Amino acid sequence: MRFGITILPEFRWADAAPRWRRAEELGFDHAWTYDHLTWGGLQDSPWYSTTATLTAAALITSTVRLGTFVTSPNFRHPLALTREILALDDVSNGRFVCGIGAGGGIDSTILGGPELTPRQKVDRLAEFTELLDRLLTTDGVDFRGEYFATVNGRTLPGCVQQPRVPFVMAANGPRSLQLAARYGAGWVTTGRRSDDLDSWFASVAELSRRLDDLRDGRPLDRYLSLDSHQYSLTSVAAFEDAVGRAAELGFTDVITHWPRAEGVYAGTEDTLERVVAEVIPRYRG
Numbered sequence: 001m002r003f004g005i006t007i008l009p010e011f012r013w014a015d016a017a018p019r020w021r022r023a024e025e026l027g028f029d030h031a032w033t034y035d036h037l038t039w040g041g042l043q044d045s046p047w048y049s050t051t052a053t054l055t056a057a058a059l060i061t062s063t064v065r066l067g068t069f070v071t072s073p074n075f076r077h078p079l080a081l082t083r084e085i086l087a088l089d090d091v092s093n094g095r096f097v098c099g100i101g102a103g104g105g106i107d108s109t110i111l112g113g114p115e116l117t118p119r120q121k122v123d124r125l126a127e128f129t130e131l132l133d134r135l136l137t138t139d140g141v142d143f144r145g146e147y148f149a150t151v152n153g154r155t156l157p158g159c160v161q162q163p164r165v166p167f168v169m170a171a172n173g174p175r176s177l178q179l180a181a182r183y184g185a186g187w188v189t190t191g192r193r194s195d196d197l198d199s200w201f202a203s204v205a206e207l208s209r210r211l212d213d214l215r216d217g218r219p220l221d222r223y224l225s226l227d228s229h230q231y232s233l234t235s236v237a238a239f240e241d242a243v244g245r246a247a248e249l250g251f252t253d254v255i256t257h258w259p260r261a262e263g264v265y266a267g268t269e270d271t272l273e274r275v276v277a278e279v280i281p282r283y284r285g
Helices: 013-025 050-060 078-091 118-137 174-183 197-215 236-248 269-278
Strands: 002-006 030-033 065-071 096-100 141-144 149-153 167-170 186-189 221-225 253-257
Touching: 013 030, 013 050, 030 050, 030 253, 050 065, 050 078, 065 167, 078 096, 078 118, 078 149, 096 118, 118 141, 118 149, 118 167, 118 174, 167 174, 174 186, 174 197, 186 197, 197 221, 236 253, 236 269
Parallel strands: 002 030, 002 253, 030 065, 065 096, 096 167, 167 186, 186 221, 221 253
Antiparallel strands: 141 149
16 A cells, blocks of 8 residues: 655645655655635635745655645646646656546635536536646647637646646535546545445445446556545554555545644644654555
């Protein structure tokens, strides 16, 4: 199993940089940050650019993979995003991973556009992903859809990673799972809202089985966001329990969050250090 950690883009770089360096020193396989203009969980807190944060992180690390957790069509056009992806892939020397999802929350209306129905959001995600895939693999793309268009979209020089940067598709519903099966090098899930941890893991297991049916036995990396129901780093025991359950369900990767002093994802760096030393080594390989 591989392990990832998410560092929210809420800190000035002088405070954020040590966290990104430490994530690599601790041996995490991948490190992520949210891609929002404003996140509902911390809408009154400072918030910095995703692309600039990942670019800076790429310059102070050398081995950890870096990704968006996750990018959405809420405020991004595939052609403009393509340029950012090409730059991140180049600056990181092929370590960038693009997490992609349908989008929601405050970002869905913050630019003044209409609020879309869940079906419309998945329609838009399908169009967004198709066009982004084409732009990252083909130079000179003409495309006109319901939500996005390009006229001779030029995308030279192409990705460092070939045929393109890997997509990790966020999916909790039938149609988005189909997109994950078609376009994803990986699938990430937050599970479904549940009353307790057992019910939440049951929902994760159901989604995993549905993906199995869509993939028809073809392998796909599977990422579980451990903190979607409760924060996994509340204790060493809680983290070990969550990782063990994920392993039993066949997940190849798990992702937690860097502990914050208070509020959402409140915890201690001591717990983080202990799980790295005591738990993670038992699940490596």
